[in-house]
Amino acid sequence: MRISRTLVPTAAAVMAVTLSACSGSVGGGDSASDKTLTIGFVSTTTGASAPFGEANTFVVDEMKAYFKKNPLKVGADTYDVKIVVRDAQSDSTRAGEVASQLINRDNVDVVIASSTPDIVNPVSEQCEANSVPCITTVAPWQPFAIRSGDEPADLKYSHHFFWGLEDVAAVYSDIWSQVDNNGKAGGLFPNDPDGQAWGANFPTLTKDSGVTIDDPGNYANGTKDFSAQISAFKGSDILLGVPIPPDFTTFWKQAKQQGYEPKVATIGKALLFPSSVEALGDIATNLSSEVWWTPTAPYKSSLTGQSAKELADSYEQKTGQQWTQPLGFAHALFEVTAAAVEKAGSTDPEAITKAMKSLAVSTVVGDVAWGKDPNVPPYVAKTPVAGGQWRPGTDHPFDLVVVSNKLAPEVPLGGKAEPLP
Numbered sequence: 001m002r003i004s005r006t007l008v009p010t011a012a013a014v015m016a017v018t019l020s021a022c023s024g025s026v027g028g029g030d031s032a033s034d035k036t037l038t039i040g041f042v043s044t045t046t047g048a049s050a051p052f053g054e055a056n057t058f059v060v061d062e063m064k065a066y067f068k069k070n071p072l073k074v075g076a077d078t079y080d081v082k083i084v085v086r087d088a089q090s091d092s093t094r095a096g097e098v099a100s101q102l103i104n105r106d107n108v109d110v111v112i113a114s115s116t117p118d119i120v121n122p123v124s125e126q127c128e129a130n131s132v133p134c135i136t137t138v139a140p141w142q143p144f145a146i147r148s149g150d151e152p153a154d155l156k157y158s159h160h161f162f163w164g165l166e167d168v169a170a171v172y173s174d175i176w177s178q179v180d181n182n183g184k185a186g187g188l189f190p191n192d193p194d195g196q197a198w199g200a201n202f203p204t205l206t207k208d209s210g211v212t213i214d215d216p217g218n219y220a221n222g223t224k225d226f227s228a229q230i231s232a233f234k235g236s237d238i239l240l241g242v243p244i245p246p247d248f249t250t251f252w253k254q255a256k257q258q259g260y261e262p263k264v265a266t267i268g269k270a271l272l273f274p275s276s277v278e279a280l281g282d283i284a285t286n287l288s289s290e291v292w293w294t295p296t297a298p299y300k301s302s303l304t305g306q307s308a309k310e311l312a313d314s315y316e317q318k319t320g321q322q323w324t325q326p327l328g329f330a331h332a333l334f335e336v337t338a339a340a341v342e343k344a345g346s347t348d349p350e351a352i353t354k355a356m357k358s359l360a361v362s363t364v365v366g367d368v369a370w371g372k373d374p375n376v377p378p379y380v381a382k383t384p385v386a387g388g389q390w391r392p393g394t395d396h397p398f399d400l401v402v403v404s405n406k407l408a409p410e411v412p413l414g415g416k417a418e419p420l421p
Helices: 056-069 092-104 117-130 141-145 165-177 193-205 227-233 245-257 274-278 308-319 326-344 349-356
Strands: 017-019 035-043 072-074 077-087 110-113 134-137 158-161 184-188 212-214 238-241 264-267 288-291 360-363 366-369 386-392 398-404
Touching (some): 035 056, 035 072, 035 092, 072 326, 077 092, 110 117, 117 141, 117 158, 117 193, 134 326, 141 193, 165 193, 165 264, 165 288, 165 386, 165 398, 184 193, 184 227, 193 212, 227 245, 245 274, 288 398, 326 349, 326 360
Parallel strands (some): 035 077, 035 110, 110 134, 134 158, 184 212, 184 238, 238 264, 264 288
Antiparallel strands (some): 017 077, 288 386, 360 366, 386 398
């Protein structure tokens, strides 16, 4: 599958914030294990992409507690599990630096990471350079795999699980079809790996929907004045894009002030999180986004046995915060890592890499399997994706209601797409 995209370097690194998820081995208890699996986790605890990492501390704490009671069984051996977390500060240069630290200073056996191509790509590059297994998620597979030109990179140690642009385009088209519109859409695409990939490919991927996308060009992350984009979009009943959360808050408030009133808005990235939606207040009603994980999905953890709902309930009870989509995928990173090491029979990087090539595991985000889909690179496993709208809630200010399950029929619908008020 040929996909056009071009990568642009992001901001320079800033001062590191290092979080140790544990100071030493967290497994074992009374076990006689003298073997340890060390997992390095590149998180986004701070910075513009911090909402992607909102649940990571909870997940790490839960995994520490789980592995302490349940040391990893690897063949005839028992492995304690150590987790070391580094904050990428939502910066791509920093992500590469902390990945290098995990590999060269902390001597981790596996590096895991999530939260947009800006983070997972530089982490993957460090792992490839140092021959260390890398497992990543929460980035469409195209901007992860296609880093220059039109063809996927030749990656050996990196394995990724998430959906692709073809999937989210199908979900968005399904949402648009449920709302009367004039077939014109404005494309709000930033000048970052996600924005470049979405802007280059959405016009083709949504062509069959009958919608024409007006793309005025990529804007810089952190833009404070969206007047030019708003002026270009007037007359378009549909808005789509993939801005970072603070930028969409700025854009949407300015759009309201300047009289741009689309009938439907499907926004990736920025509208994934309750905190981002609440920042908009009433003007967030019926804004829509992709749904890659929800408590209503019929999936269970291969480690803890928790259902998606039980995991979300536990998060809300222990943190006092509303569940958030990255919660499921942060948990699944540990499921995949444990399954890979168990299948490999050791922490040897070559053995883990070999095991990943045909790994299949049912996780709290659905079935994840490598080597099964001829339409994606062999190091990519696709996951289900639905679509939803934010509506005033009962227990929370807003609830994410599933309105499209075309690509994930196992996820129950909560209603139909409605026009923006």
